[in-house]
Amino acid sequence: MEKKIGFLSFGHWRDAAGSQTRSGGDSLLQTIELAEAAEELGVDGAYVRVHHFERQLASPFPLLAAIGARTRRIEIGTGVIDMRYENPFYMAEEAAAADLISGGRLQLGVSRGSPETVLNGAYTFGYVPPEGTTAADLAREKTSIFLDAISGKAVARTDPARTGISGGLAIQPQSPGLRDRIWWGAGTRQTAQWAAAQGMNLQSSTLLSEDTGVPFDKLQAEQIQLYRDAWKEAGHTREARVSVSRSVLPITEEIDRLYFGNQENEDQVGLLEGVRSRFGRTYAGEPDQIAAELAADEAVRSADSVLFTVPNQLGVAYNARILETIVKHIAPAIGWTPK
Structure with missing residues (x-):
């Protein structure tokens, strides 16, 4: 499959000082602008994280619809919605409307x-x-209901007193093919x-809530292979899609070195909610080094x-420059073909 x-x-x-996104409105509007810039650069996808009760993106569908209308x-x-x-x-x-x-x-x-800062x-x-x-059971049950709904299954009944018939009703609108474009963040x-087993694509998390002692990329690769075997x-009958995310901070100017020159470029291992977990590293440095x-x-x-995660508070122009560096100097090394 094409990378x-x-x-x-x-x-x-x-x-706060230095932030280019001072409000929720700034964050939303700049995400739309960055998606437009990314499309012009040939980037294939614009993704947003969803977090509640924090100063981050929380209501994805108006934002996704706006990006869809402008691109x-x-x-x-x-990556991802907490079900x-x-x-x-x-x-x-x-989802169908967007x-x-x-x-x-x-x-x-x-x-x-x-994990969240909010309690319950x-x-x-x-x-x-x-x-x-x-909570995990609740999320999976809701996901099952959601998948049925976007697949056009009857999830309600007509009112015979008003319609004269008894039958099933599906959620409207329906968007053909959407069911095949649902991913599970594992x-x-x-x-x-x-x-x-559920027929969802895989978004492999940069936080794996297990640790076997091997480097993060190897543990994640093992997860991906087990997923493909299970698929x-x-x-x-269709081919599954798999995504991973990486924190990539190319240093090409002195301002980049000031921001990111002291990043820890190693996996992190620790206890999270009582479970030994492994976190993916940050890749900061010269573009050729990161590419290798x-x-x-x-x-x-x-x-x-x-x-590729972006430091969005640095503004659209700064992040567009990061993406341009990734497009020109890093992505081709991992098998991506420029558009």
């Missing part, structure tokens, strides 16, 4: 979500796991295998899509 590249923005905003080619997506917070039927309507506006370019990443945030939204189940090898075993390191990255080689 694709995209950017991933968390949409941080804060009214023509670039894929638009999430614990979602009404799956309303989300199905929103996909139709973009002409079928939506690549929607969903998952259980990541989904509970505040009114979503509490039934007794005897976990933080373990087991959840990657589960995603394959084949499930008998799906990513070319040797086993998970990057295994994936068909690589998402």
Whole structure:
């Protein structure tokens, strides 16, 4: 499968010295502008992270629809939506609408979500796991309902008193092909295998909530292979897609060195919610050095899509320059072909 590249923005905003995104409005509008700039550079995808109760992007569908209306080619997506917070039927309507506006370019990443600063945030939204189940169970159940809804299955009944008939009703609108463009953000090898069984594409997390002592890229590559094996075993007829994300900060000017010259370029291992976890490293340095390191990255080689996280608070022009450097000097080394 052809290698694709995209950017991933968390949409941080804060009214602080040096920040180019002083408000939520700045973050939203600049994400649209960066997607336009990325498309002009030949980048394949514009993805956003979703976090609630924080100064980050939180309501993806208006943003994705706006990007879809302002661009023509670039894929638009999430990495990821925390399904614990979602009404799956309303989300199905929103997703179909955004996909139709973009002409079928939506690549929607969903998952259980990541650790948060808020305590029981989904509970505040009114979503509490039934007794005897976990938050992960709740996210998977909602995902199953969502997948049925966007597949056109009947999820409600007509009112015979008003229509004179009794029958099933599907969520509207429907967007053909959207079901094949849903991704599951997996933080373990087991959840990657589960995603394959459900027929979802894989977004392999940069935070793996397990650690076997091997480097991050090798552990992630193992997860990807287990996913592909499970996909084949499930008998799906289409080809699965797999993405990984990397924090890449090329240093080409003195200002870059001031910002990123002291980055720790090693995996991080630690306890997260009581589980020994492994975090992916940051790649900061000269473009040729980064290109060589990513070319040797086993998970990057295994994936068909690589998402590069951007320091969005530095502004559109700065991040467009980072993406231009990636396009010209880094992405070709990992098998990406310029558009």
